[in-house]
Amino acid sequence: MVYALAGMFVIIGMFAGVVGSIAGLGGGMFFVPALLYLGNVYAPGSVSPQIAAGTSLIVIGVTALSSSISYLKQKRVDIQSALLFFLGSAPGAILGVYLNTLLPIKAFTLLFGLFQLCMFILMMVKDKIKPRSINWDVRRQFVDAEGTTFEYGYNRGVAIAIAFLVGITSSLFGVGGGILMVPMMMILFRFPPHIAAATSMLVIFFSAMVGSVTNIWHDHVNWFYAAMLAPGAWLGGKWGAVIASRMKGQTVVLILRVLILGMAIQMIGESVVK
Template sequence: MEWVLLVIAGLCSGIIGALVGLGGGVILVPVIVYLGSVGLLDGITPQTVVGLSVIMMIFTGLSSTIAYMKKKTVDFKSGWIFFAGSAPGTILGAFVNRGLDLPSFQLYFGIMMVFLSLLLLIRKHLKPVHWFVKNGRKTTFEDGTGTYVYGYPIWFALLLTFGIGFSSGLFGIGGGSMLVPAMLLLFLFPPHVAVGTSMFMVFLSALVNSVTHISLGNVPWLYTIPVIPAAYIGAKIGAYLNHRLNSDSLVIVLQIVLLLLGVRSILDGIM
């Protein structure tokens, strides 16, 4: 029964993560924490749940990156720049994670979930900031809908992704949930390029993140057996749907789910 639940969790994480560029950890982490809290999974700690999540994100990131490469919507230069900032942040976050017990993890993770929910809620109502494009590295992208010019100062991108990487290493959430809104609002990325590039950065960061968590003994390898193939297949499905569906309705559902899970996690952490 527990493997069936893990397959479902991995599949949903892969689909949603690749569809909107989140990486999938925001779905997998609270689900695994809940399954552990009700006794359906053994040995779940803040360290093992993050270890499982970062291993999963290697495969969701790889699967979706390959799919987006075929659509030519991955900005590899930007992805490497974002990775250069996020990599040291993920290592630092992984080491800080060692000091968290389960109530503290649930409290801080819940606050992060509520923040991400509010960020998704307001991102459509925020006006793009053109300063970063005017004063940074510019790139032009063309597709069937028109020509886009986007960009960013490299120093700012490195600082931003360091903070995102720290959150990824600490909570196992992938970083795309914070990077995609920044790419859309601050750097004016075309939506499909933002998602594709985000998943490439998630893949690279997950490699570094996983090495750190493996060295710390945080990976429950038995649970990776059902999660990895399910997440890999889910990521392919999510990338396929990304080019065929308007993801606004899914984002609304995701906002509600993140908010509810975040509030529950905060209450569990306090109580």
């Protein structure tokens, strides 16, 4: 049973690493359900929402580091923006760990699903939102492989505030925060999809490290499960960054939408059944 569990966790780690790296999510939307289900099948009662979130965040850090190294080599990461977002996400990540301890598993699952459903709706309507003339404090330009120039930017205060919410989400649900960061970067700040995903992974790595230290302090990590997920997540993170470099921005957006909707339906369904 241990070998079968290890094999499933390695496969899940690779799949989550690849998809999470492509979409800039970190992979937590797969790790958390897998830990709650498979972990408790192997050892009933061993994985609480707090353990699932804490263990997931450790593995997300592995995925994010692997992806970030590859994306940095491809020069797709807006490092200055990532560091600014981290100023907000770091304290949010610490707060999220404490909020997580207040949630029973049914409430955790339902909130996770509803949160993802809201993100899916945002992703669907974002293209219908007319661009506004925003007096950004910071402006950026990016030229993609096809020669198209994108202009994006943000106000520092707004960016830090949003990053704070992302940090809370990261530790609260153990998802890395990219599931909120990437849509917000694209919708509010007009980041091109590839830069949003790559920059998000670096922010996720920083936030995951802060949240993980807090989780370790509170003994919210199952190191046995983390060790089984991490190797696949590392490989998947590298492969995902390579695959993403060959994909068009709209393809990345489509994958993001499908993943968010699918996981939202699954988590809401589980909360209703339990």
